[in-house]
Amino acid sequence: MASAKDYINVAESLGQLSESTKKVIRQINFKGMTSALKIVAEQFKSVEGLQSNINSALKASQLQMNIQPVISEMMSQKYIAAQVFSNGEVAKQLANVQSAAVVMASLPNATQMLKDVQLGLANSNISACVNAIQKSLDSTSIAMADFSFVKTSELMKNIKPDIVMPAGLATAISELNKSSVERLAYNESIVYKSDERKFVSVPNENDYANAKELNIICRSEDLFELADSEEVFNENELMNFMTYLDEMPMLALQNEVGKKIYRLICHFPFQMGFDCNEYYHCRARAKDEAPYVWKQMKKAPYGVAGPGRYNHAGQAYFYFSDVKTGAETEICKHMSAKDKEDMVLQTVKVGVTKNAKLIDLSAKNMRGLNTLLRYIRFPLNDVGKNPRVYLIPSFISMCCKSAGIDGIKYYGGKDYSNYVTWDDGYYDFIGIV
Structure with a gap:
C-alpha cells in the first residue's frame, strides 16, 4: 500500500504541472487538489507502500477499495471542504482522489463510458473523457448511469462545447428532473433510445x-x-x-x-366529508349565448365530456372549488387566447344538501405524500384525445369509486382547493355570482 509520503509526492507532482497542462484541465482547482491530497496523507500515515508518483498513488487507492467507507467519510467531511473544483460545488459524482476515478471505478454498474472517463481523469487526459462520453451518446441506447452523469457532472459544464448531442437528447436531459435522474442512475432496466427519443424498458x-x-x-x-x-x-x-x-x-x-x-x-389514511357549506362551480359560454340555467351548470350529459384529470372521456364528473376565483382560475387554464376573447365565464354558488366521502389530497405538504401532491398538480401538455398523463390519475379515481369513495379534494393554488365528485346530486343552486 502507498505511504503518506506517496500522497505528498502526488500533491507535489500536481503542483509542478505545466501551465498548458493546467489550462487543458482547467476545471480542476490544483490548490484545492493539493490540499485534499495532504488530507489523504494524514488518513494513511500508517499505510506502507509503493513508489511515489501519480500512477502508483492511483493504483494504491484502487487497491484500497476495501476501505472505501473510510475514504467516503473522509471525503464528505474534508475533501469537499478543500474545494477541488473551481466553483466550490465539489463533486457529488466527482468527489475523490484523482477527480473521482476511484469512486467511479467502485460503482457496481459502472458502464464502459464511466470506466473510460475514470481512466481519462486518472491520466489528466480530458480528450479521452470527451471521446468516451461522445461514444456513449452516439449509441442508440444510452445507459441511465451515463445519462445521469451527462446531466449532473461538474465535468460536463467544462467540456460541453466539445460534445455533439444527438437530436432530442438535450431536450430530454433538460426535461428529466434531477430527482428523477438520481433515482434512475443505477437502474439497468431502463435506457434512453436516442433514435426514438424516449426511455424504454429493457425487458419489454x-x-x-x-x-x-x-x-x-x-x-x-x-x-x-x-x-x-x-x-x-x-x-x-x-x-x-x-x-x-x-x-x-x-x-x-x-x-x-x-x-x-x-x-x-x-385503505387510504386521509378521508373526509365536505368541509364547507358553500362551493363554486364555473363554466365558460359564448358571449352572445344566453346564460346557463342551473340544470345546464351541472355535470355534462354522459358521453359529452372530454378527458379530465380524474375522468375518462365521456365520464361526466362535477368539478368545483371552495372560492370563486379558484373555480374561474381552473377554467381559464383550459382556455385558449381565442376562447378568452370569444367566451365569458359563468360562476354559480352551490350549497351542500348531503355529505359525501372524499379522500383528501389538498395539503401543500403531507408527510409521505409530497411526491403524490406534485404528481396530481402536473400540468396538461398533451391535448390529444387520451392524454397519457391522465391514465394513472383516472385509474385512481376509478379505484376510489369502486371502493365506495365519492370524490377527491385536491390542491388548486395557494388560496384555494379543488374538488371532484362522480355525481352532482350533493348540491343545490344558490345563485349566479
Whole structure:
C-alpha cells in the first residue's frame, strides 16, 4: 500500500504541472487538489507502500477499495471542504482522489463510458473523457448511469462545447428532473433510445415513456410508500402499468400493479366529508349565448365530456372549488387566447344538501405524500384525445369509486382547493355570482 509520503509526492507532482497542462484541465482547482491530497496523507500515515508518483498513488487507492467507507467519510467531511473544483460545488459524482476515478471505478454498474472517463481523469487526459462520453451518446441506447452523469457532472459544464448531442437528447436531459435522474442512475432496466427519443424498458421495449412521463412515474412511485414495503412500486412497474392502461384500460384490475393501487386506495389514511357549506362551480359560454340555467351548470350529459384529470372521456364528473376565483382560475387554464376573447365565464354558488366521502389530497405538504401532491398538480401538455398523463390519475379515481369513495379534494393554488365528485346530486343552486 502507498505511504503518506506517496500522497505528498502526488500533491507535489500536481503542483509542478505545466501551465498548458493546467489550462487543458482547467476545471480542476490544483490548490484545492493539493490540499485534499495532504488530507489523504494524514488518513494513511500508517499505510506502507509503493513508489511515489501519480500512477502508483492511483493504483494504491484502487487497491484500497476495501476501505472505501473510510475514504467516503473522509471525503464528505474534508475533501469537499478543500474545494477541488473551481466553483466550490465539489463533486457529488466527482468527489475523490484523482477527480473521482476511484469512486467511479467502485460503482457496481459502472458502464464502459464511466470506466473510460475514470481512466481519462486518472491520466489528466480530458480528450479521452470527451471521446468516451461522445461514444456513449452516439449509441442508440444510452445507459441511465451515463445519462445521469451527462446531466449532473461538474465535468460536463467544462467540456460541453466539445460534445455533439444527438437530436432530442438535450431536450430530454433538460426535461428529466434531477430527482428523477438520481433515482434512475443505477437502474439497468431502463435506457434512453436516442433514435426514438424516449426511455424504454429493457425487458419489454413496448413499454416506454418520454422525460415528462418518466418524471411522473418517479414521483408517483413515492405515492405508494405510504403502504407496507410489499406495496412499493418501482419505475418499471409503473411504466409497464401506464402502457397497460393505454392498451387495455378495462382490464386494469387484472394487472398486479393495478391490484396494488386498488388495495392502497381501499385503505387510504386521509378521508373526509365536505368541509364547507358553500362551493363554486364555473363554466365558460359564448358571449352572445344566453346564460346557463342551473340544470345546464351541472355535470355534462354522459358521453359529452372530454378527458379530465380524474375522468375518462365521456365520464361526466362535477368539478368545483371552495372560492370563486379558484373555480374561474381552473377554467381559464383550459382556455385558449381565442376562447378568452370569444367566451365569458359563468360562476354559480352551490350549497351542500348531503355529505359525501372524499379522500383528501389538498395539503401543500403531507408527510409521505409530497411526491403524490406534485404528481396530481402536473400540468396538461398533451391535448390529444387520451392524454397519457391522465391514465394513472383516472385509474385512481376509478379505484376510489369502486371502493365506495365519492370524490377527491385536491390542491388548486395557494388560496384555494379543488374538488371532484362522480355525481352532482350533493348540491343545490344558490345563485349566479
